[in-house]
Amino acid sequence: EPEVTQTPSHQVTQMGQEVILRCVPISNHLYFYWYRQILGQKVEFLVSFYNNEISEKSEIFDDQFSVERPDGSNFTLKIRSTKLEDSAMYFCASVKDLYEKLFFGSGTQLSVL
Amino acid sequence: AQKITQTQPGMFVQEKEAVTLDCTYDTSDPSYGLFWYKQPSSGEMIFLIYQGSYDQQNATEGRYSLNFQKARKSANLVISASQLGDSAMYFCAMREVTSGTYKYIFGTGTRLKVLA
Numbered sequence: 001e002p003e004v005t006q007t008p009s010h011q012v013t014q015m016g017q018e019v020i021l022r023c024v025p026i027s028n029h030l031y032f033y034w035y036r037q038i039l040g041q042k043v044e045f046l047v048s049f050y051n052n053e054i055s056e057k058s059e060i061f062d063d064q065f066s067v068e069r070p071d072g073s074n075f076t077l078k079i080r081s082t083k084l085e086d087s088a089m090y091f092c093a094s095v096k097d098l099y100e101k102l103f104f105g106s107g108t109q110l111s112v113l
Numbered sequence: 114a115q116k117i118t119q120t121q122p123g124m125f126v127q128e129k130e131a132v133t134l135d136c137t138y139d140t141s142d143p144s145y146g147l148f149w150y151k152q153p154s155s156g157e158m159i160f161l162i163y164q165g166s167y168d169q170q171n172a173t174e175g176r177y178s179l180n181f182q183k184a185r186k187s188a189n190l191v192i193s194a195s196q197l198g199d200s201a202m203y204f205c206a207m208r209e210v211t212s213g214t215y216k217y218i219f220g221t222g223t224r225l226k227v228l229a
Binding site for chain 2: 048098103
């Protein structure tokens with residue numbers, strides 16, 4: 001089965017630093033997502049991306065966050081100035097059709113010190 | 114208001130027994146999809162089963178079945194013949210199709226522990 005690929009699997013950063021989390025969604029998928037999960041708890045929606053623009057974002061997705069699909073294959077999440085509370089597992093996900101299951105990447109564990 | 118509610122934070126089941134994990138949802142969209150995902154301790158999100166709002170029959174996938182009661186807005190996951198490897202976190206999720214939102218909404222999860 002095709003896979004969503006996320007890199008790195010772990011990222012440690014200092015508070016206030018910028019981080020970029022990278023994802024390669026499945027090639028023929030059209031809708032892209034970032035979710036986060038703090039300490040194995042609730043899976044929280046951050047942002048959805050379709051047709052090269054943000055289609056929806058949550059209250060969590062403030063001005064410190066941005067997403068890009070720079071080259072038609074990669075999908076990145078940037079956090080400009082990380083805070084301690086940004087420490088979480090970040091999942092990228094994609095889907096071809098909104099009637100289908102969401103395909104998740106294996107996640108990036110972000111630790112902000 | 115919560116769109117997806119999982120009221121069981123934790124469940125225990127004896128190996129080889131069946132277990133039901135509860136999920137209720139709230140939507141006014143006539144077209145929606147319901148999903149269950151398993152998250153083992155390794156952290157990956159594994160798709161288990163899908164039920165569409167217009168599906169007449171309950172979905173089944175191997176040992177997993179979805180007890181879909183549309184009028185009650187519930188979509189409970191039934192795992193038959195539990196195995197030790199079923200110990201994991203289980204998330205119910207919903208995707209509204211015609212409401213104009215693209216997001217998949219997740220419940221808070223149920224942690225299942227299978228006992229030998």
